[in-house]
Amino acid sequence: MVIDNNFYMSLAVGEAWKYQGLTYPNPAVGCTVVGKNGELLAVEAHKKVRFPHAEVEALKIAYYKLTNNKDILQKQNSADIHNYLINNHNNIFKDCSLYTTLEPCSKVGKTPACANLINKLNIKKIYIGSKDSFQDDFNSNAEFGVLKQECDDLLEPFNLWQKDKFVFFKWAQRLDGSTDGIVSTEKSRKNVHKMRDVCDLLVIGGGTVRADRPTLDARLVDGKAPDILIYSRQKEFDKTIPLFNVKNRKVIVSEDLSIVNNYKNIMIEGTQKMMNLTKKITDYYLCYLHLADKFEVLNLKKEDIISWMKKDLNL
């Protein structure tokens, strides 16, 4: 295997994918810091809104690796880490390279600007995957376009949030396409609850609500429950179904899918019938492929779905 700039960037890309979607409304971003002779100092990602950006997480760990000083590990808040690094870096990053999947932010937002931090630390070289069209030019000794396509792919949900809204369809299946009985596991359910926690609307079919009597909250991760759109022609539902009794949530029963336009980050859950009914409003597909004792999450674009469901979905 060739250990080069692409390799270091690929580690950042892989780490960022672990938090795809969960960073809403921020983009999924990963960052690798490499030392003078190619020491792998840190591979980190942005994990959640208001948490430090990927570059800050990575520089924090890299600082600790280079100095063995544990003080910085106590700092969780982005501004605190920024300040600590700016005041204590002593040019230890002067031979380091930083790989970030997205151009560092140059404006102060919920957290201080990463571009300012990076410039002040005198990092030898900055490698960037995607250019952020919302940023000013990043003026450091930066090289753009490392693994550009892979880094751009990471940004697809974010770009849609920015423009308007992001709608993704999530389903679980076995390898033969079957979905009958219980497909999910405790671990995959926890994963789905993390996603619900950051969604503001969850769309589900009326038949599923009647049959499964679900709660559709994010209790497994102590998260907040999204609003619910029950997509159904028939308006009457048994109000003892748990989803109706979750606090701080709105439940809408409607056959009008344009309701999703009132929301920004929308998950649809269902199987093939629901996939077909919602195909016109869906941007992205997330398949939980269950094997014997594990599952793989497949991130799929519209064209991936079209290729295998053409017949069934009349696409």
Added chain:
Amino acid sequence: MVIDNNFYMSLAVGEAWKYQGLTYPNPAVGCTVVGKNGELLAVEAHKKVRFPHAEVEALKIAYYKLTNNKDILQKQNSADIHNYLINNHNNIFKDCSLYTTLEPCSKVGKTPACANLINKLNIKKIYIGSKDSFQDDFNSNAEFGVLKQECDDLLEPFNLWQKDKFVFFKWAQRLDGSTDGIVSTEKSRKNVHKMRDVCDLLVIGGGTVRADRPTLDARLVDGKAPDILIYSRQKEFDKTIPLFNVKNRKVIVSEDLSIVNNYKNIMIEGTQKMMNLTKKITDYYLCYLHLADKFEVLNLKKEDIISWMKKDLNL
């Protein structure tokens, strides 16, 4: 992400998987070499029988990274690399760690013993995934059992070759389980040809032979064609079907699957019907899952198949 011994071993495991099956009759092995301060110097794998072992490939690249001396890059032969390293190492590995998925070989075989090489290079620390029960104890400063389960999983085909024979079933499908029409791509076909090159028998159903009129050789990689067992009750075939006219290959038409016992590395190709007919002799499953413009290769154990095909296969 935590960058620790498990991480470095996981790079070796990932690299080894890229050559799983292709190393027949040798095991798939990967190796990472890390420098004094955590510099990632090399991640390599054993690629093919008579090619250097993973440790030798990795030490070769690591030597070049540490010395910038290109002489060693000219050496392809395992004994030449061994000799060069033993004569020229100058203790440059004294602060390095080596991570190998399998205990280094201690006996001279088709290539010199890796354990001897590693001992002579005074490498600081050796991390080993799986213990090789065929080896004497490896007497270096070694730590065993790093990512043991992942490393043991890598050895499953090898262990079966050693004991008797290895039979794996390969098929291609789309995400909904469908296999009609053309599923494979140029790239996936090339991948399959590499596999055929190292198999000594390929089993295929009579119906597929009549319908597809295949060649079933390894021409896309200039490889050798395996013998063919056409599993069929009906013995008459049109001898102008290309597979009958490939040089240095035996074609057997039979409904007796025990013919596989005369071979060591056996691939069965087919779809669900063939999977069902051959389930009793199959050790392992390889699924080429095709999406729009890419495919993923899923390495599946018997229990993975049972979980999703229970109904269809009456397992």
